Amino acid sequence: MEEDADDGIRSDSLCFINDHVGFQGSIKTSPGDFIVTEIDELGRLVSKATDEPLCEISKTQPDPSNCVKKPKLNTQTVDLECENNEEAANSPGRSPAGHSEGDRVQPAGSDRDSEKENSVRCATSKCEVESVGLLSSLLDESTHTSLDHFARDVKEMWNSRTELTEPSPELSLGRILDKRQRAALHSAVRQTFPFLITVGNNSEVVVKPSLEYKELSHLVSEEEALGFFRYLDAKKENSKFTFQPDPNKDHRKAVHHFLNKKFGNLVETKSFPGQSHSAGNPNTAITVRFREKAHGKRSHPEGERRRAVYTAFTLQKENLEMFEAIGFLAIKLGVIPSDFSYAGLKDKKAITYQSMVVRKVTPERLKTIEEEIKKKRMNVFNVRSVDDSLRLGQLKGNHFEIIIRNLRNQPNDSANLRERILEAIENVKNKGFVNYYGPQRFGKGKKIQTDRIGLALLKNEMVKAIKLFLTPEDADDPVNKAKKYFLQTEDAKGTLSLMPEFRVRERALLESLHRFGVTEEGCVQAWFSFPHSMRIFYIHAYSSRVWNEAASYRLAAYGPKVVKGDLVCLDEDADEHLPSSKVHLVTEEEESADTYALHQVVLPVLGYNVQYPENKVGRWYQGVLGRDGLQACRFRVPALKLNVPGCYRHIVKHPHNVSHRLVHPDAAELRAEGPHADDTASSLALSFDLDASCYATVCLREMMKDDI
Template sequence: MSEGNASFHDRSYLPLLKCLTLTQNMEMEQKENNKHCSQSEGGPSPKRQKLNSSEGQDSLTASEIAPAIVPQTSATENGTFHKASDVIYEKLLRETDVGITEYISQHKGFNAILKQRYSDFVVNEIDINGDIVQLTDISPPKNEERTIQDVTDRLSSEDIKKLQKLTEKKDKSTSVYIEVADDKAERTKIHQAIRDGFLGLESTTEERGDKRVIKVVFRNSNSRNSRSSWPRDRGNYCKFVLYKENKDTMDAINLIAKKLRIKPGQFQYSGTKDRRAKTSQHITVFRTPIKRLYELNKDLKNLCLGNFSYVDECLKLGQLLGNRFIIVLRNVSGDDEQVTQALESLKEKGFTNYYGMQRFGTTSIPTYHVGRAILHSNWKEAVELILKPREGEDDEITECRRIWWEKRNAKELLSKVPKRHSLERLLLQGLASQGSNNYCNALVSIPRNTRLMYVHSYQSYVWNAMVSRRINQFGLTPVVGDLVFDNSDCSARDPDGSRERPHVITAENINNYTIHDVVMPLPGYDIMYPENEAHTWYREMLEKDGLSIDNLRHSNKDYSLPGAYRKVIIKPSNVSWQLYNYNDPTVSLVLSDYETLTGEKEVQSLEDGKLKAIKLCITLPPSCYATMAIREILKTDTSSCYQSRLMEDTTDCKADQ
């Protein structure tokens, strides 16, 4: 372990170095792997039917490589520190920058390309009942026209004639009045009769002189959320499977909402799924007919909606048991024996449950730097970290960041920032409306979930570093003072999730537990810390960042951290794999739900194939990162920096260009 003796809370202040060449990286990785082994204890083919997508987008592009990192602080020659807003350093974001350093297995690592194509990563949600969510039906919905009921037993023939005339004329300026008694139950019966017997009518109770009447007007049955337009025997939510390719869950929902002309807040989901992947998950939406959703399929790109039904309850965040992953690793360098040994190890021992690189952002500035600034109430620092220049983005946004950095004129810049960069636009709009120095209020312009993501990213960074240090110093066996859950369902806890108090391992009960029972806390004001040296490590790390372990409440309740618990080691379930030999790197080696549904045939291994791939299938609990399981297999860095350089130096990648 090249940094095993370094203080873990100092990792963000390590010397800033240019990224090494691929050969140097491989040599360092191999040396690192050997150390860990000795010290550890224990796009589719051109013939394929496409989902309204662009073939070229399946492969990783240079613009998706994160080429630089701006540290929160950096040492000068005299030992003082600059703020991140003062300087920009070039350094590619690597796993060690976010606290990821340890391996738990003893096998020899090998190289392979992870996510060379987004089609190499297929994710299916596992719902609360334990069923795999799959897109299996995209057929047109059955006739959903409302059945008009006979209401002659509830309305007089005269009132029925008036209401029929109102419906036929569709005149919104005309009203029909029905005299009613003071009996509320009787009035309710008449309101229901109007909804059951006529389309497009809406009724309200009014006072006319000394009498009560029911006023009926034509309001068009297509008024989406009105009581008159939604059948009472139909669930209030439409539930469907969202299949997406190379899109964020929220981007997909925002697009669907825009096309339906409804607010994104009317949609609910159990969890977000990877962007660079083909994924299937359940979504619910309030009072939206199946027909309207189905008709979107002809206009959507890289999206497909299906398996529609009406339900009474909406989905809630965290309402899932996990995710099934089917992952293709290409251009595998290891021999069959190495591969089998690595995969058997994953199956039997599991992997360190690190927060993966996705948690810390895809640009050169880690999200936890912004989170740390927010926790310090340093609003200016947080805003500047989000807006400051960085390498590796397209020319348009790069030029906008440069202009901002030089002129700091939010109003002038707003017209130039591309609409696709919605976060930057929202922040600039906040600065323009609140004043260029009102950083606190400007930050509130960003959606609450995004702001919380920054803060939770800092917690994740601390957790990664603490777990690395715990494994480095205590190994893979429980020690007195460790925290454990007796309930096996506590595999991962998000900061917003419910918690139960863990137990402390003592000399008397230590034999009852294994490393798979041990949890480590995300720092917060309402959690227990280990009753051993690890408690001091947390305190030291937070103090180094100018924070107190004893006071993680914030003046803004949104940024107060209650804390949470997360298992140190996760053992995946339903682990299986296949080895493929292939020649064409553009051929998909795994079928998605949509491809299976449209009759695509799975590619077979070629006897004379010059390239080797692994197709791995695993099931993980919620909030676990499949990339960290892959890291344990390969024992190589999963950062986009390393993976992209690996791609550039392979025959597989060259053949794909």
């Protein structure tokens, strides 16, 4: 980057925050010297065998201090049992329209009436028990009590026939930062109290009375109204809800009208007669079912619609790029790469363990290819069925086991090597490291790094982005020969014949280019041969590069002092996906009082929904956007269905659970090294944990004071 106009500070080089001397050594000498194991959201190493689902709801939550985020809550586990059987439709009894619950007169019934009533109550009771349990895991005791009191007050108001005032009463349940937890809370509240509605406002969950419920409860019984709204919220595919039989045609018409007016975009209604099949049959009942979603030009018949299959597993790979591993698995399983989801990217030159989910593949099918997988330096275990895919960032962090070999002092440093090593480890444990994105995010050593492709995509330069992706390295091998041929000829078909079969991504891209042409539109279609996670990866790489430069500029401009206009995170446990509401702008008074420390300072990762510092760093960001031609960029690429809201990232991070062991050479090694050999240690075994999105190579760089 060019010099800054304000003070000439350059920001194109990475800096350090510790002042120790450091040491030198070799990392990643072999894949076994660098072992990475994902830590799931419950704080478990994914390499450990487990039969539990990835994101199981548990009443016993882990210690919050040990988790970046709470475990994913699967609202589909709240089984409502609202679908009524055919026997229910044969049960007589319906109150006429216009009667309130207190006025409603039920006809003297048969045993079936009481059976029906009991079944409704049983289903309702089970829903309440499960939903209350879910609420207890999501809300603290005080908020849960306030919610119970609010619900009771609303019911008492309605039972006393008091009309709700405007605005209607409401209760805030507080801010829930995790999107999945908010969704679970919305559903749990509505399942427990179907006469309430929940609305979201900037991560805040607010509860209000449901006027639709009140209106429906004037038409049908309270049990039916409760059951219907629970059914509606559960959205259980292929399920139905049947009201009690109703002999009054005008009343049924009123119920049909209400349901279609209020919920017609979600459900459809129909009256089904009982066994006599006559229009005036007293057993005629209204059945509700969800509208089918259209699949292209034709909808699938109800009998053909099946629930999606998801299989979770731990992937172990050695010296293999993750996307190459996914491509291989996709071919063997007969699916496409976008059917795989994962929580984070992992190093190539390492042995890595990570969680993955593949859809449209059963556990049994995955297990049939285990032997073929092993031939590719991979393995799969912990194979089990789950309810949903993974998303990027759905992990607590990573555990690293690293061996640094060929230890030696920095040039011109004659101090004791052991002391240098111990000093470096202690400094980084206590003071942390600059939280740069690691070189592997950009394609270390590549002629064209990933951030350049991302910048082209942000500028909607689709052809340029394709050509950057297919730019050859200097090596004279079949892959680079094929790429060179493409740049010379733009002959996608000919290049495809030259590209080796194992280069799955390049071949998928070339097949699309052959079909659609090397035009702007053709290149857009070609990018869609990549899954969404891969398309957006390149834009994230550009944002990451800018963040690295920004961090260097911020530290060079202001050092460790927190100054006016800095952004700080007020939530100690927040990850980098924290919302702007958790970010605070430092005031002049707070700077003078040294209110905040450097580890609380965050910088924005570019996107359309971030706040910039209000000091020289903010002006620096604007200068970078101008430099790269993104002054008007809204960080959305509609053509590729990419939206980049941005986030915030801490400048400084600390490793956790650090342990180390200096390994001495044996006598034979010492004799081989000669009489002046340092008898301290020849290698260092390090073990530590890092939060999600932190890089071990960056942490090691700070320890060793050496670009690695």
